[in-house]
Amino acid sequence: MRERPETGSGHRIRAALLAYLPPLLLFLLVGAFWEWIVHARNIPRFLLPAPSVIALRIVTDWQNLLSNAGATLLAASSGFLIGTAAAVISGIVFVYSRTVERAFFPWAIIVKTVPILAIAPLLTIWLGFGIAPKIAVAAIACFFPTLVNVTRGLRSLERSVIDFMTIIHASKADVIRHARLYAALPYLFSAMKITVGMSVIGAIVAEFTGANQGIGTIIVNAGYRQDAVMLFSAIIVTSMATIALFYIVVLVERRALFWPGADIDQ
Amino acid sequence: MVDAGHSSGVTLTVPKSRHFVEVSGVSKIFADGESSTEALRDISFSFPRNRFVSLVGHSGCGKSTLLRIIAGLEQVTAGSLSVDGMTPDEFSHDRPFGFVFQDAGLLPWKTTLENIRLPLDVMRFETPLVREERARSYLRLARLDGFENRYPSQLSGGMRQRASIARSLCYRPEVLLMDEPFGALDDFTRREMSDELLRIYAEQQCSVFFVTHSLPEAVLLSDHVVVLKPRPGRVEAIIDIDLPRPRSANVRSSSEFRRYLDQLEEMIFGDGHA
Numbered sequence: 001m002r003e004r005p006e007t008g009s010g011h012r013i014r015a016a017l018l019a020y021l022p023p024l025l026l027f028l029l030v031g032a033f034w035e036w037i038v039h040a041r042n043i044p045r046f047l048l049p050a051p052s053v054i055a056l057r058i059v060t061d062w063q064n065l066l067s068n069a070g071a072t073l074l075a076a077s078s079g080f081l082i083g084t085a086a087a088v089i090s091g092i093v094f095v096y097s098r099t100v101e102r103a104f105f106p107w108a109i110i111v112k113t114v115p116i117l118a119i120a121p122l123l124t125i126w127l128g129f130g131i132a133p134k135i136a137v138a139a140i141a142c143f144f145p146t147l148v149n150v151t152r153g154l155r156s157l158e159r160s161v162i163d164f165m166t167i168i169h170a171s172k173a174d175v176i177r178h179a180r181l182y183a184a185l186p187y188l189f190s191a192m193k194i195t196v197g198m199s200v201i202g203a204i205v206a207e208f209t210g211a212n213q214g215i216g217t218i219i220v221n222a223g224y225r226q227d228a229v230m231l232f233s234a235i236i237v238t239s240m241a242t243i244a245l246f247y248i249v250v251l252v253e254r255r256a257l258f259w260p261g262a263d264i265d266q
Numbered sequence: 267m268v269d270a271g272h273s274s275g276v277t278l279t280v281p282k283s284r285h286f287v288e289v290s291g292v293s294k295i296f297a298d299g300e301s302s303t304e305a306l307r308d309i310s311f312s313f314p315r316n317r318f319v320s321l322v323g324h325s326g327c328g329k330s331t332l333l334r335i336i337a338g339l340e341q342v343t344a345g346s347l348s349v350d351g352m353t354p355d356e357f358s359h360d361r362p363f364g365f366v367f368q369d370a371g372l373l374p375w376k377t378t379l380e381n382i383r384l385p386l387d388v389m390r391f392e393t394p395l396v397r398e399e400r401a402r403s404y405l406r407l408a409r410l411d412g413f414e415n416r417y418p419s420q421l422s423g424g425m426r427q428r429a430s431i432a433r434s435l436c437y438r439p440e441v442l443l444m445d446e447p448f449g450a451l452d453d454f455t456r457r458e459m460s461d462e463l464l465r466i467y468a469e470q471q472c473s474v475f476f477v478t479h480s481l482p483e484a485v486l487l488s489d490h491v492v493v494l495k496p497r498p499g500r501v502e503a504i505i506d507i508d509l510p511r512p513r514s515a516n517v518r519s520s521s522e523f524r525r526y527l528d529q530l531e532e533m534i535f536g537d538g539h540a
């Protein structure tokens with residue numbers, strides 16, 4: 001399908017330009033204004049460094065930033081996958097049995113209401129300074145929103161679909177396999193697009209309370225040294241990484257929601 | 267006591283009930299919390315096997331409820347009903363009902379063919395190859411050739427209904443229940459669809475209960491028309507349609523057809539009753 005006529009692809013490039021040009025222009029404009037105000041007002045570097053200075057720091061320090069960002073991302077995405085999987089499995093179990101749901105839902109709410117900032121040091125005490133506490137915090141951050149969404153999605157079947165499944169004597173497992181799982185997919189991805197960012201934040205928070213590597217440790221150290229340039233570099237690298245993770249989720253979503261009209265986020 | 271449909275000459279077991287479908291004194295009250303709705307009161311009728319029965323009446327007179335009760339999707343509040351001498355649940359244990367919904371009720375993530383095959387898959391019918399073949403033959407019966415790989419949202423309303431009918435016919439139900447299957451369609455498509463249903467019914471004999479708002483549709487298709495009156499739903503009359511079968515679409519222009527139609531219209535819309 002790649003053999004599109006020249007005019008067609010030209011059209012597409014123009015459409016893409018039209019879509020991406022305004023945000024890109026605004027981005028450059030804000031950057032230029034920032035650069036200008038720092039120089040014009042002589043703002044000291046430890047308060048607000050100019051974008052050019054930050055960019056230079058990212059370039060010169062890239063190995064350090066990359067390896068630490070990699071550690072954070074590995075923890076965040078592992079936690080994201082584990083938390084999401086746990087939520088999906090719990091959702092399915094809840095659909096199987098209302099009794100189990102009634103018994104376990106309060107626990108899920110407790111997990112949700114415990115502040116991550118408070119639980120992170122505990123997990124570090126229990127699990128050490130390695131990757132484990134980061135994964136745990138990231139997973140906990142993802143779990144509840146996904147659980148709520150997936151459970152609602154699993155229950156979102158139309159009445160006539162449920163009735164028809166009853167008519168043909170479909171078992172609970174059949175209804176889940178043929179209908180509920182698909183009905184839940186749009187809800188799942190809707191949740192994942194939000195929780196993927198939360199998992200990165202969760203991993204960084206865990207690094208704050210003690211870790212041997214990661215963006216969180218960079219931020220803590222730079223904070224002690226009042227190194228605003230490094231803080232900004234860490235922030236920018238983190239958000240770029242988070243955006244990358246977000247688009248991976250979007251890419252998987254496009255594959256998974258294969259039927260027309262599936263996407264609930266329009 | 268001998269049913270015309272039975273051909274066995276030896277056994278003389280007395281059937282529990284005379285007719286294939288027997289509804290006697292069925293009432294249904296929906297009660298949730300403080301409010302309760304009497305949907306059906308003292309409904310009785312019975313029909314032999316392989317008849318086409320239409321249920322007509324004003325909106326809210328309990329047609330859907332009655333159909334769902336026959337299918338075993340709702341329980342009766344009072345009265346009883348039997349299908350082939352059994353409760354709907356017992357009957358459907360080995361012979362699932364066919365059920366066609368107003369909104370088709372297809373699964374959006376399955377293609378037309380997968381949707382038609384779904385009941386066979388769920389029932390683990392023979393082998394996957396046989397299911398595939400069976401589903402394809404019903405796809406053709408519903409004149410959906412060429413659309414087997416489309417998803418429901420890519421079909422027209424009429425095609426969705428045909429897929430839904432094919433899905434319900436492919437496991438060859440002895441009893442087919444249809445709740446306003448053409449209700450969401452425009453007049454033109456609707457007429458085409460009732461002609462199709464006439465053809466399909468002639469090809470595959472089964473007992474049909476068909477809810478409709480269209481009186482011409484009811485007369486064209488049915489052997490019997492049950493007229494219900496509302497609040498609460500009761501049987502007003504049962505009209506036998508003695509038009510010869512096989513019927514074709516042009517029976518519509520016959521004078522008997524008009525006569526039945528006038529009779530029904532008078533009964534439902536006439537001023538002569540409360």
Ligand SMILES: Nc1ncnc2c1ncn2[C@@H]1O[C@H](COP(=O)(O)OP(=O)(O)OP(=O)(O)O)[C@@H](O)[C@H]1O
Nearest residue numbers: 296297303304305324325326327328329330331332
């Ligand atoms: N699940 C339910 N809970 C409470 N009341 C119900 C329920 N289902 C139906 N009813 C009530 O029962 C009555 C009959 O409803 P039903 O849907 O059977 O009517 P109908 O003849 O199919 O109407 P229509 O032609 O509009 O489809 C209505 O008053 C309705 O409000």
Ligand SMILES: [Mg+2]
Nearest residue numbers: 329330331445
């Ligand atoms: Mg109805």
